[in-house]
Amino acid sequence: xxxxxxxxQLTLPMDLAEDIPENHLxxxxxxxxxRLSDRIFADxxxxxxxxxxxxxxxxKVIIYAYTQRIYSSRQIxxxxxxxxxFMWIAGRQRPDFRTINRFRSERMKETLExxxxxxxxxxxxxxxxxxxxxxxxxxxxxANANRYTFVWGKAMVKQNAKLQExxxxxxxxxxxxxxxxxxxxxxxxxxxxxxxxxxxxxxKPACTKAQGDREIRVSxxxxxxxxxxxxxxxxxxxxxxxxxxxxxxxxxxxxxxxNRGFRRFLLRGLxxxxxxxxxxxxxxxxxxxxxxxxxxxxxxxx
Numbered sequence: 001x002x003x004x005x006x007x008x009q010l011t012l013p014m015d016l017a018e019d020i021p022e023n024h025l026x027x028x029x030x031x032x033x034x035r036l037s038d039r040i041f042a043d044x045x046x047x048x049x050x051x052x053x054x055x056x057x058x059x060k061v062i063i064y065a066y067t068q069r070i071y072s073s074r075q076i077x078x079x080x081x082x083x084x085x086f087m088w089i090a091g092r093q094r095p096d097f098r099t100i101n102r103f104r105s106e107r108m109k110e111t112l113e114x115x116x117x118x119x120x121x122x123x124x125x126x127x128x129x130x131x132x133x134x135x136x137x138x139x140x141x142x143a144n145a146n147r148y149t150f151v152w153g154k155a156m157v158k159q160n161a162k163l164q165e166x167x168x169x170x171x172x173x174x175x176x177x178x179x180x181x182x183x184x185x186x187x188x189x190x191x192x193x194x195x196x197x198x199x200x201x202x203x204k205p206a207c208t209k210a211q212g213d214r215e216i217r218v219s220x221x222x223x224x225x226x227x228x229x230x231x232x233x234x235x236x237x238x239x240x241x242x243x244x245x246x247x248x249x250x251x252x253x254x255x256x257x258x259n260r261g262f263r264r265f266l267l268r269g270l271x272x273x274x275x276x277x278x279x280x281x282x283x284x285x286x287x288x289x290x291x292x293x294x295x296x297x298x299x300x301x302x
Contacts, residue, residue, distance in 0.1 A: 016088040023297060025290040026085045029064045032119055032286055040114050044107045053095050058103045059115065060089045066283035069261045073101035104279060105272045112278040119282060128289045133241060137249035139257065142264040143273075170195045175215070190217040255287075256280055 020026060033056050041055035064086065065076045077097040079086040095103075108115075123129045172193040180188045195213040198204050208214040232238040256262050260283075267276050 016084055016092075019084060020088060023290070023293055024085070025067055025287065026064055026089050028290040028293070029060055029067070029286050030089055032122075032289075033060045033063070035122060036115060036118055040118065041111060044111045053093060053099060053103075055103070055107070057090055057093060058095060058100065059108075061086060061095070062100065062104050062279055063282050063286060064089055066262075066279050067260070067287045071262065071266055073097040073104075076100050105267050105275055108278075109271060109275060112275055116278055116282055119285060123285060123289060128292055129285065133244070135241075135245040135248050137245065137253075139253040141257070141262070144265045144268045170198070170201075170214075172196075172216070178217070188219050189221065190219050192217045252284060255284060 036056065038056070041059075044055060045052060061076060061080060065071070065079065068079075070076055070079055074097040076086075077095065077100055080090050080094055081087075120129065120131075124131050172195055175192045175194050178190050178192065180190065182188065192215060194215045198208070198213045201207070204214070233242055262280060265273050265276055267273055
């Protein structure tokens, strides 16, 4: 009447891989990380002390967790103990949540960018991604430190632009020239101008917090670059690319925020947040590879 059921008998096969489909996403993550050279992780482990978990194993676990909407280090550690996919990719090892969190937020701070670049390179070589054009856009994700607080960038830009127009209605006098260097080493020259008199101006409280007159600075080179870009965008090719720019990044944000439910960073501080974005990006790219492989398989069968 019933299929035989017992929990006291050894069942074969014992290899977890037997229960994982051939084209499963966890296999895509496993193959991708296995292709990386062990030397990439050398800087993260200077040596000394007790033996560490293999960095490739930890990288696989974290990337696969991010594809499965699991972001908490405690939940990742729980999955390694209870979920067959995680058990397989971890080789039945069980790193605790502290080890997982330390690896993703500290150990990999000098290494994750190299890992991302290496994975992106072989994805490009195998035609999973196209690096001919780059589209830059932004989205708002809550910070861990101050929930429900956002910096409304576009609103600030518009407000500053309006104030700038008002200031330009005043007479400005050239004061001096200065030089700044960006983090990438690019040198920018600014010309500084000051309003002749802000005394009695009703817009001063919104325009400047300075005790004296409003001062602005302008980069002539930056203005020339802006004009060159504006001319490119107004061309036929530039218009076509700008239309794509409005579409293509949005799908990535939609996948990350809506489909995978990532709406708040778990780590604090800009360096760690940058690392978390790196893990998200790796997970997104490998998820995309798995989807393309699945579509190709369906097309062949048809």
